[in-house]
Amino acid sequence: MNFFLSVAFVLCWSSGFVGAKLGTQDAGALTILMWRFLPLAAVLAVAAAVRRRTAWEGLTSRDPGRQAVIGLLSQSGYLLTVYWAIQLGVSSGTTALIDGTQPLVAGALAGPLLRQYVSGRQWLGLCLGLVGVALVTSADAGASGGVAWWTYLVPFAGMLSLVAATFLEQRSRTQVSPTVSLTVHCVTSALVFTGAALASGSAAPPAASSFWIAIVWLVTLSTFGGYGLYWLALQRFGVTRVNTLMFLMAPVTAVWGALMFGEPFTAQTAVGLAIAVSAVAVVHAAGGSPARSDDTTAPHRNLARAVRDGSPSRR
Incomplete structure (x- = not known):
């Protein structure tokens, strides 16, 4: 079951990069993101109102x-x-390569922030995964020589934003159901992107049917699939193991590109994919619960519970 969950998560999360490429062919980022989240947030808000006595029960203000x-x-x-x-x-x-460095950042911070210490074998797998991702995308990065250097800092900032959110969720004192978190997250994004699109004059969607195909793709595969499965997997596997799966995103994105856009799938891509898969196997084969402090005094009880519930031994 955990294997199929991991596979589904990787496929759905990597679909977001493909959906972004599909959408940006017809419209700007704010337009796509507004129409991706506005209808979705409306549906989830209605569903939340119907189920407010169940999913939302026990939550504080x-x-x-x-x-x-x-x-x-x-x-x-x-x-x-x-x-x-x-x-x-x-x-x-x-x-996807820059996003793929997330496991190294998360692994370095998991110990001091969550007391989920990364073992030497896991660090080996993390570094091996970075090599695999670099192999897959190095040729692609070289082909983008006309892009200004500072543009590469943009996805790097996004990677740090996701890492921050991951640790903030893991340090939460209350276990929130995926239904509630997805609803709040999507409503928040709808408000942010709609306001930004209206302010910039980019709210009107293009007439091209390919735009709406990209929107449907992003809502079903990327939001419900990738984003929803991210938080579910995080609860079941813990920070280090879930973020190690991120090493597969760049190679799998290359496969998506080859199948959908005719992009070349070279021998270097195949080697990088094999190394990335090996890296995931190394980390997941490390086994055991993450080492953590025995200090479970009042300020840390809920944090220790979150770490314990996310460890492989509690699956």
Whole structure:
């Protein structure tokens, strides 16, 4: 079951880069993101109103606000930078490469912030994964020589935004259901992107049917699939193992590009994909719960519970 969850997460998350490429052929980033989240937020808000006595039961008044901040970081900030980078000329493969450095950042911070310490074997897998991702996207990055150097900082900022959201969620004192978090995150993103699109005069959608195909793609595969499965997998696997799966995004994105856009799938791509898969296997084969402090005094009880519930031994 966990294997199929991992596969589904990787496929759906990587579909977002392809959807961004599809959408930016017809419209700007703000236009796409507005129409991706506005109808979705309306549907989720209605569903939340119907189910308010179940999914929302037991939450304090602060919990939705905390989820709004998480959504602002993990969805609004992350997606805007990805779409903007692709719109500026950074290729989807290079964007996926920069996003693929997330496991190293998350692994370095998991110990001091979450007490989920990364073992030597896991660090080996993380570094191996970075090599695999670099192999897949190095040629693609070289082909984007006409892009200004600062544009590569845009997806990097988005990667940091997602890492911040991940740690903020893991440090939460309340376990919020994926239904509630997805609703709050999407409503927050709809408000942010709609306001930004209206202010910039880019709210009107293009007439091209390909634009709406991209919107449907992004809502079904990327939002419900990738984003929803991200938080589900995070609860089941923990930070390090989920973020290690991010190493597969760039190679899988290359496969998406080859199948949908006729982009070349070279021997270097195949080697990088094999190395990335090996990296995931190394980290997941490390086994055992992450090492953590025994200090479970009042300020840390809920944090320890979140780490414990996310460890492989509790699956």
